[in-house]
Amino acid sequence: MDSTFSYNFPAIKGIQAGKEYFVAMCPLRIIPKIFLFDEEEIPPEHRAQRILNKARIPEMTNYIVENQSDYVFSSITASIDGEIEFLPYNNGEISKDLGQLRIALDARFLINDGQHRRAAIEEALKISPEIGNETISVVFFHDAGLKKSQQIFSDLNRHAVNTTSSIGILYDHRDRMAMVTKDIILSNPLLSRYTDKERVSLSKNSPKILALNHIFNTNLKLLGKAKGDEIKDDEIEFLQDFWTVLCDSIVEWNLVLKKELSPRDLRANFIVGHGVFIESIGLVGNYLKTYHADQWQQYIRKLSKIDWNRSNNSDWLGRSFNHNGRIQKTTYTIQLTANRVKQLIGLPLTEAEQTLENKFFQGVE
Known part of the structure; x- marks a missing residue:
């Protein structure tokens, strides 16, 4: 894959259920650009699960803007439909899972968990663009055709317990x-x-x-x-x-x-x-x-x-x-x-x- 025509992230490779996944640190400024939220782009079987509750966005946005010195956001989880390549920094036993994740520019991303965080980040950047260089961790799963993303969504939320x-x-x-x-x-x-x-x-x-x-x-x-x-x-x-x-x-x-x-x-x-x-x-x-x-x-x-x-x-x-x-x-x-x-x-x-x-x-x- 040509690095000139790809997204490149420092990343850690992991294994779950025998399959690779990757954790990358993404600058906030690129979150709204790569994770588009266009319902026409989302497969019909996923739309009902990912309808944004727009009433939540202002509160989450204000949380970021008003607490820039101590806000906390958990990871976004996303599926990638497109070509990816992981290049380890070296082949040593300790560091072979540290490397660069390359994702083709024409790849599609579907957020499995974190669509409200993504929307709040987009709004917060409009008010406070200076936070654009800060990062959020993103867990990437490779899912050709986004065929497994519905199951990923279900599995992520099945055992979630909301705090009272x-x-x-x-x-x-x-x-x-x-x-x-x-x-x-x-x-x-x-x-x-x-x-x-x-x-x-x-x-x-x-x-x-x-x-x-x-x-x-x-x-x-x-x-x-x-x-x-x-x-x-x-x-x-x-x-x-x-x-x-x-x-x-x-x-x-x-x-x-x-x-x-x-x-x-x-x-x-x-x-x-x-x-x-x-x-x-x-x-x-x-x-x-x-x-x-x-x-x-x-x-x-x-x-x-x-x-x-x-x-x-x-x-x-x-x-x-x-x-x-x-x-x-x-x-x-x-x-x-x-x-x-x-x-x-x-x-x-x-x-x-x-x-x-x-x-x-x-x-x-």
């Missing part, structure tokens, strides 16, 4: 709401002991009461914020005070803290052991912050008088749990639960909340 949103929050040291949420948990005796920082839903035998993502989502609702929004110091102070008052006001939580009630029995018998409850309180708290900024604490303390038992069908059936007794947490049930909490502590419903109530009762009838 709780883990994502726990390990996030950039998002201020994530940091504030973790600080609140750490400083609160009940939350620090009974918050599961890994899972997003708790099993019936879990020794915890709430999941980290429940508290994070509740904080967003309390402030009426979206993930990534700016948070002011006075809002952080409100969140800290809110959780202190709330934890003091939920009788059943304090029974758990005193070892008079187990977390298992709490979840089995009361809605206060579930995400639908705590996120509904976020909506109530946001209303109080907006319309009763000086009185919100006295309203939250009224929660101690409410019957949270799952046998209390008149208040929670169809809102927090269904007719089979199963807890249900959706945007709809969170709002319906919040509506009932507001009514029970003497707060009026907004026009939108009343409309939802009317639909709820029409459905019941």
Whole structure:
């Protein structure tokens, strides 16, 4: 192969399943040029698997642009349909797998894993072209006719395990709401002991009461914020005070803290052991912050008088749990639960909340 008419990458050769593959360091500036994303060029059997979720691209782009000193991207995996040649630097036993990978200019590349990374890199280069000389590792498989690429895609994703949103929050040291949420948990005796920082839903035998993502989502609702929004110091102070008052006001939580009630029995018998409850309180708290900024604490303390038992069908059936007794947490049930909490502590419903109530009762009838 003529090196003048080829892509040339320093690379390492490896063997998997008896077949060669190559790992190369590619400058970011050439990623959008060699890995074209033209759906017409992608075989039909691959298109459905590789439809870009364009909503993800701005967030990933901002991640690169705003963290140029410490962003991290994992390898892109790609199939090559075209002529390739590997030239080892020497034939020594130690270094025979180090060499130069040559790929014909007319070769086709199909990304098996990393199409969103590729799109984000392209957008980031438009904003910060200076990152073009930085590199990302690319794992190349030779696949004539791209016949095996569908199986490669399937195999790469078959055993992939996405991290839970709780883990994502726990390990996030950039998002201020994530940091504030973790600080609140750490400083609160009940939350620090009974918050599961890994899972997003708790099993019936879990020794915890709430999941980290429940508290994070509740904080967003309390402030009426979206993930990534700016948070002011006075809002952080409100969140800290809110959780202190709330934890003091939920009788059943304090029974758990005193070892008079187990977390298992709490979840089995009361809605206060579930995400639908705590996120509904976020909506109530946001209303109080907006319309009763000086009185919100006295309203939250009224929660101690409410019957949270799952046998209390008149208040929670169809809102927090269904007719089979199963807890249900959706945007709809969170709002319906919040509506009932507001009514029970003497707060009026907004026009939108009343409309939802009317639909709820029409459905019941």
